[in-house]
Structures are given as C-alpha cells and as structure tokens.
Amino acid sequence: MMGGVPYGRPMAMTGEDIRDGLQLDRYSARVGPFAPTLPPGLVLGLTLQGDVIVACDVLALPFVQAREADAPAYCAARMLRLMGLEGAADGLIVGNRLRAFGVGHALPGGLGRLENQGDARVRLATWLGGGVTGGDARGIFRSLVGLEWSEAMLVLASVTPSALHRAAAEAQVA
Amino acid sequence: MLLLFIAVLVTLCAGTWLAAWLDHLVPARSSGRSAGPLAPFRAAAATLVRPRIETEAPDRMIWRLAPGWYLALAAVGLSVVPFTSAGALLDSPVGIVIWGSCEALTIVTVFLHGWAPNAPFPLIGAYRYAAIGLPIMLPSMFVLIAAALPAESLSLLVVVESQSEVWNIVRQPLGLPLFLLVGLTLTLRGPFDFADSADIAGGTSAEDSGPGRALWQVARLAMLVSFSAVAATVFLAGPLGPVLPGPIWLWMKTAFVMALAVSLSHAVARTTPSRMLTVIWVVLLPLSFLHLLVAGVLAL
Numbered sequence: 001m002m003g004g005v006p007y008g009r010p011m012a013m014t015g016e017d018i019r020d021g022l023q024l025d026r027y028s029a030r031v032g033p034f035a036p037t038l039p040p041g042l043v044l045g046l047t048l049q050g051d052v053i054v055a056c057d058v059l060a061l062p063f064v065q066a067r068e069a070d071a072p073a074y075c076a077a078r079m080l081r082l083m084g085l086e087g088a089a090d091g092l093i094v095g096n097r098l099r100a101f102g103v104g105h106a107l108p109g110g111l112g113r114l115e116n117q118g119d120a121r122v123r124l125a126t127w128l129g130g131g132v133t134g135g136d137a138r139g140i141f142r143s144l145v146g147l148e149w150s151e152a153m154l155v156l157a158s159v160t161p162s163a164l165h166r167a168a169a170e171a172q173v174a
Numbered sequence: 175m176l177l178l179f180i181a182v183l184v185t186l187c188a189g190t191w192l193a194a195w196l197d198h199l200v201p202a203r204s205s206g207r208s209a210g211p212l213a214p215f216r217a218a219a220a221t222l223v224r225p226r227i228e229t230e231a232p233d234r235m236i237w238r239l240a241p242g243w244y245l246a247l248a249a250v251g252l253s254v255v256p257f258t259s260a261g262a263l264l265d266s267p268v269g270i271v272i273w274g275s276c277e278a279l280t281i282v283t284v285f286l287h288g289w290a291p292n293a294p295f296p297l298i299g300a301y302r303y304a305a306i307g308l309p310i311m312l313p314s315m316f317v318l319i320a321a322a323l324p325a326e327s328l329s330l331l332v333v334v335e336s337q338s339e340v341w342n343i344v345r346q347p348l349g350l351p352l353f354l355l356v357g358l359t360l361t362l363r364g365p366f367d368f369a370d371s372a373d374i375a376g377g378t379s380a381e382d383s384g385p386g387r388a389l390w391q392v393a394r395l396a397m398l399v400s401f402s403a404v405a406a407t408v409f410l411a412g413p414l415g416p417v418l419p420g421p422i423w424l425w426m427k428t429a430f431v432m433a434l435a436v437s438l439s440h441a442v443a444r445t446t447p448s449r450m451l452t453v454i455w456v457v458l459l460p461l462s463f464l465h466l467l468v469a470g471v472l473a474l
Contacts, residue, residue, distance in 0.1 A: 027294065029294060035375060036372075036375045036376075037372065037373050037374065037375050048294070050298075050301065051298045051301075051302070080443070081372055082372055082373045083443040083444045083445075084364050084365065084367055084371060084372060084439075084443070084444040085440070085441075085443055085444075086201050086372075086440075087200060087201025087202065087203070087204040087205060087440050088201075088204055088440075088441075090201065090204065090205035090207075091204035091205040093205070094205050096204060096205065099204050099441065100441050100442065100443055101441055101442045101443065102365070102442050102443045102445075103443045105443075105445070106365075106443035106444060106445040106446075106449075107445070107446075108445075108446060108449055148446065148447065148448060149298060149373065149374060150371070150373045150374070150446045150447060151446050153373040154373070154446070
C-alpha cells in the first residue's frame, strides 16, 4: 500500500517537481504557530520538495501585533535578522545607523514584488531610510509557491505585520 | 613534545573563550550594550541547564557524536600548526593535506549533525551546507596550494620558513581574503552560515538543546581557533617575528585573524543559498584559480 496517513502524518510521496517536472519526494507538514522564523500565531500547511514550497495554505492567522510593530525600524530589523545581522538589527531598533555591508545585494532582485511597492529589496531600502511601505500584502501567500525556503521567509518579512495579518485572513477565506 | 601538547590544548581552550567573547562583543557594540569577558560563560551555563529535547526516531548515536567529531577535527587541525620554528605537535611533511582533510570532513560532520535529529529544518540545513561546502573546498585547495608553491613543500613548517623574507600575504594578497571566506563556511558564520541560519530556526542545531547544543557551539568556536591559527601560519608567517618568542607571535596573529573573521561575520549580510552558489561558482572559483596561476608563475 502506498500513500495514506500512517501514524497521523501524510506519507512522503513523489510528485512533479514544479521547476523541472521530474518526480521528487513531497513532504507535507504544518509549520507554526510558534516557529521562530514565522510571525507568532501563523500556522502554514506546507508541502515541500527539498526546500522548495510547492503548496501553501494558511491554517491560522498571525496574532494581532501592537501598532508599533509596523514601524520601519522594526520591519527592517526583522529582515536583517534573517540575513544573519543580529547585532545590526538590535542597533537599528535603538536608533543607530545601519552598520553592515551587502544588505541591498543580498536580496535577489524581483523577489516578493508587490503592486506599487516594488520588490523586497526596494521595501527594505525604504524602511532603512525611515519611509513607510509594505502595507498591502494581498496575494503574498500565493506568491510563496515555487520559492525556496529562505526566499519565502524573506518575502514574509518584507511586509508589515498588520498587512500580513490582513493577507492571511484573505487567503484563509479563499 | 609534552610542551607542544599543552600548547595546543591551552590555545584551543583560551582561543575558544576569546572567540566566544568576541562573538558577544561585536554585535553588542552596534546596539550600545556591553559584554564582559564572562558573558560566554553565562551563556554556556544557561544552555547547559536546559533540558534535552527528543525528536521522534532520531539517529541518537550520530546526534551525540557529531559535536565531538567537529571538536576533534578542530583539535587535529590545530595540532599540525607549528608553534615555534622548531616544530608542531603533528610534525607532518603533508600538514596542509591533513588540514585539508579536516576541512572536507567538517562538511560530513555538519551534514550528519543535521541528518541525525530526523526533523525538517535540520535536514534542510544539512543539504544546504553540503551544496555550499563542496564548491567552497575548491577555492580553499587552490589557495593553500598557491601558498605551498613558494615553499615547494606541503609541510606547514617549510611554508613558515619560506616566509622568513616576505610574508605570503604580501606575495599573494588575494590568499587571506579568499581563505577567510572558507573559514566562515567551516565555522558556520555570518554570510556563509547556511547550515545553522535564522531562516530555518537554527538549521542543524534547531532541535539541539542542553549539553549537546553547548558542545556544538564550543566546537564551532574551536574550529574558528584552528582555522585562524592555520591562516596565521600560511599567510602571516605563524611563529616568525622579532624579539618575542614564537608561540606569542602565533597567538597574536591567530587572535588578529579571529577578530577579522568575527567582525566580518557580523557585518556582512547573508544572501540566499542559490544566489551564494552562483557567487561561488562564477566569481570565487575563477578568482581563486587566477590566484593560483599568478602564484605559480611568480614561484617559477
């Protein structure tokens, strides 16, 4: 017998690799609600091939955050932490200037492009300059399909928590 | 012999503490906090008292052994480093090859450390590290072979002697920067940390806690010590220097390389793994080959 849900978890079965059409193992799991890389509360039902996301459902919404969580410094700090710049992120929050190299070039161009708000690189640059952006994240969960894990985490961190909450609510209804 | 054994042990322990302190100090500085010399011990104690996590159906033997292997590779790597111009603990005619095999086995160890817990994030970290670690071995070998060319020997002792007139960092200015990138990969740091990074919740260490986690972190720092000592030997003439005795010079140069590696790891952003693979194959690899070519022509 193949497939099914032995011991309460879906059996890892092969499926078409969405990038080149080869047959590849698929791994399905829930991630959240307290996964350190996701916003608290958010539960995603994910199917992965290697570290490429091939299916993504919102199973629970992220918790509503205090309004100051949308502040540019906090938003930029979240992205910097994903890039391994823990110290620079802490510095940004206490109001210091960014002391790090390669922050712009580290993000692939075009990653997480949203209508009228540019891509993740543009939004990070805007936040670092103290500007407000990333307030509309409609369709962001659909756009995760086909991305590698680290890219997907950067995309989710490239919008404000309140926008992500609204987008998650919309994705859950759809 | 006994003295050299003690020197290796003391260097490994004191170096690990210094590396841990620098690792606390550098990021703390940018946010205006302070980190005293005891900060690493507090962090270690906090990790040690936490209970151990069990995942479902892990490979327990490998999970327990992986940090020990990592530490052992760091110790073997350091033992080929000459502390005086008279000799090293492992006085081998192929010291560079021994260090190279420690580098290669580090990839295997990190992979096994991610494999053992039988959990998704550690496994993603393990495969990522294998993908990044294998191509970064090529620049590493080119750089080390280039440094061995003027000495016409793979013995680190002879490589040190060959720098009595002019240091390799002057003769081969690209060597140390390229080798530093290799070091960041070997010690899972900053822009080259694709095994234990934040986006996969700590990667191969995501399911580690308690003593196993503490030992893995110690091993990472110990590997940084060994890497810095090898870099100081190969590019900064190791124990050679005026007035002061050899070991003091080696320690100072090792600390310098270590500070450089730690600062770099906290100051440079990490890109995505696939982008980094392109950078390694398209930029770093040709660059290191060119470096070897130039070093070869100059050595003729």
